[in-house]
Amino acid sequence: MYTDASKGNEGVGIAIALENTNITFKLPNECSIFSAEAIAILKAIETIQTTKHTKFVILSDSLSAIKNIQNKNNPNDISVFIQNQLDEAKTNKKQISIIWIPGHTGIAGNEIADKYAKLAASNKNTTKLNISSYDDFKKAVKTQIRKKWHLLWNDQDTKLNQIKRTTFSWENHKFNRKEETTINRLRIGHSRLTHGYLMSKEEPPTCEGCGTPLTIKHILTECQLYQQERINFNITEILDSLLGPDPAQNRKILNFLKSINLIEQI
Incomplete structure (x- = not known):
């Protein structure tokens, strides 16, 4: 399985490229590319849980997301979900390896995942997932508060x-x-x-x-x-x-x- 994420002016998208199919989702606009890469891995693991096969390799070009998943001391909330999913998969006798690969180097599966992640980000009809990290949510709330504060500030007439x-x-x-x-x-x-x-x-x-x-x-x-x-x-x-x-x-x-x-x- 190859996973990738894309973030641009039209939105945020993720893709999971399998041998015979591609799975795509559209994420909230406030979702960071770091979180999107991790969520792509999370959805890949959830997909694995629904299959009968027992051995899988997830290949991602996001080294930062993989390192955070491997961090047992201070992972973010998305990585905690992934760690829990990996533990559950192990309980179900499924062996999952997450491996880093360099992006944009001509690896066919990675190029396909990249292509479909971009399409997911720009296509309004892509299945939407209301998932983002706590840090992304907090940043989005702060942005909205600052915008409202700025509007209120402009309406005031003080020295x-x-x-x-x-x-x-x-x-x-x-x-x-x-x-x-x-x-x-x-x-x-x-x-x-x-x-x-x-x-x-x-x-x-x-x-x-x-x-x-x-x-x-x-x-x-x-x-x-x-x-x-x-x-x-x-x-x-x-x-x-x-x-x-x-x-x-x-x-x-x-x-x-x-x-x-x-x-x-x-």
Whole structure:
């Protein structure tokens, strides 16, 4: 028996090539090629269990899948199923060997399995198996959660949303703790200077220079009191650039705040 798997834009398919017939299945799109190769071996063993013959060789070009099946200490869930099937086969007096062969080297049975695995992946009428590994399922769930989170994020109108347009994480640039805290407060638009009144139950602060409500955006990009300092540090009016993931831009903002003596009030 030759087994193979294929994963592409049209889906995931597996094939088992026997002497006189070929068995194919279509797997869930989230199934990895590693899992698909293992599932192909699993289905081959299940097929063996239904025959009267007692000696079989399963040939696969997936060395990683075979090694995981042989791993008794830390196999994945598909490999555990395979190990259990092999034990059951042994109980039923069936001898099964799983052997690695190099792929795409002209081995006839492997080429046939490869061909039918590709056809299974692209053919919507192929028999479907709702099988995938726990890791594949977990990854798919995380992907869907992230997509939903991204949609919800785009619908929000917050100060942080105006700075960070996506939900993907930003790299930590190894600023010291105070600098990281300052940058994060600037990003969410909340600081002791602009929002300390909430704790003291005072009136919201206004700018000493122009009397407008005091906000992070006003301090960084609008207030004329600090126009010369903005020029000195090449501070633009684009907040998502200044407070985005670029450490050079973040450093400019920190230096700007130090120069106008507001860094300790953020």
